[in-house]
Amino acid sequence: MSGILVFAEHDGGTFKKSTTELLGKGKQLADALGTNLTAAVLGDADAASLGAYGAAKVFQVGGDFSDYSSARVTRALAAAVEASGADVVLAASNYVGKDALPRLTARLNGGQGSECTDLRAEGGKVVGRRPLYAGKAFADVHVDRGPAIFTVRANSFGQPTAGGGSAEVVALQADGEARVSLVERRAPQADTADLTEADRIVSGGRSLKSLENFDSVIRPVGAALGATVGASRAAVDAGYAHHNEQVGQTGKTVNPSLYIAFGISGAIQHLAGMCTSKVIVVVNKDFEALIFEHAIYGLVHDLFEVAPKLEAALREL
């Protein structure tokens, strides 16, 4: 093993939650494999501060990366991987992880395990556990040529505690055309966090019966809980929620600590998208709804009665 490198993403200098989560796991794996942990930072951020999470060195690629381009990020990361000599790369499976990391894998002639929900050290290698068929099956994968690149689903490991220490920063440059240029950035239509990274989700199904009900019954519970709002495909197709909010095999795959499903029957495509949620609460007046099989806590009651009372109770906490 010659090292594990974490792609340390930041928003205007603030490192993302997924970055510290990956550094925590990367440090554990590096210790188990007797190797070192490094990080790659693109653009302006306090790279040395990542030493607090166990990064020995940080490779910082200079330049302005605020307008995202997969071609530029790929070349910058390739420069960092080459400079570090790392043979394992960890990154979040967010938009950039899905868009640029496969380009990096191709550029470095390596192999990639996508959207892992667990990583472990075994036989001198990192093995990633990843869902397939939107979570209806799992596979354990490793890579036996070139760098092993793993993207990891948010909230898979929890946050590490920051220690002391400062990382050595190595400045790098990378060239490469952007290939696309940004014309306009549009703010989200609904004021919500991203479903795929959300730690709490409140979701509604077709039983809501209308857009007005969805807005007046489901969204307030989400607001009271500080949760992101999701919806079943049936609710999205009926126009109650935006298609960005669809949870399931042809929508978003989510991994929160808490998932509350109101009036969702539990079609297999929906279950596939949310079944790795840690605590699932189901509210449905139909006690035969398939989704109850996945519930940790189930309430066989009318959602229109439960939701306002739950919202009030949550607001009192």
Next chain:
Amino acid sequence: MKIGICAKITPDTDTQVKIQGDGIDSNGVKYVISPYDAFAIEEAIRTKEAHGGEVVSFTVGDASVLNQLRKGCLALGADRAVIVSDGAALATDSLGIARVLAGAIKRDETDLVFCGKQAIDDDNVQVPAMVAEILDWALVSRVVEFSVDGDSFTATRSMDGGVQEVVTGKLPAVITTDRGLNTPRYAKLPAIMKAKKKPVNNLELGDVGLSADDIAPAVRTVSWGEPPPRPQGRLIEGDVDTAVAELVRLLREEAKVI
């Protein structure tokens, strides 16, 4: 303009997946064109309708994929299907598949390639971006609005957290398609009949300039499994007020998630 589509045949989304050996039990599984690829096919056909040219689909798969491609791609308006069914191509990883597709796309001198944002079977979300890197093309993923003007394109990409970005670039490009981009059309019966006469190119690895060594897989699957069983849940009894109060208590004190 020559417009390409990368289309994959996958189990339908209502498939109950059962693991058998090193894959899934295909018994009784209904196969379809991967749902996100349907948006790619539709967008390719619309682009041809607006600007002229030819629409060619590219697939790595065994002989059985032709049936789905005729119904779900050629019958809708694609002009020709290219299928690579070489044994080594069927046993490689995402990068190997991407090399094969990139080779076929280059052989056909394609200017613009649409792919679904991901296939819904192995959920790797790797091949389109790898194709773009191998060909050294522009890439825009999860596109929900698209237009071409001469050799330039404008695309709206759906980023994390509901943010959308409008970007422009020059062809050639790989565009991955998301829900919301368009509404795929259905095939009419006469078109299905006509699709049977549309040309199909069956290629070997050598035809796209590759050998089996060039696409040796790097990713190994150590084991397959079904999802771990979920912990036993319970129904919370009582009237609505009691049940809601108990739920809040359990979420705080037992599950410790609020």
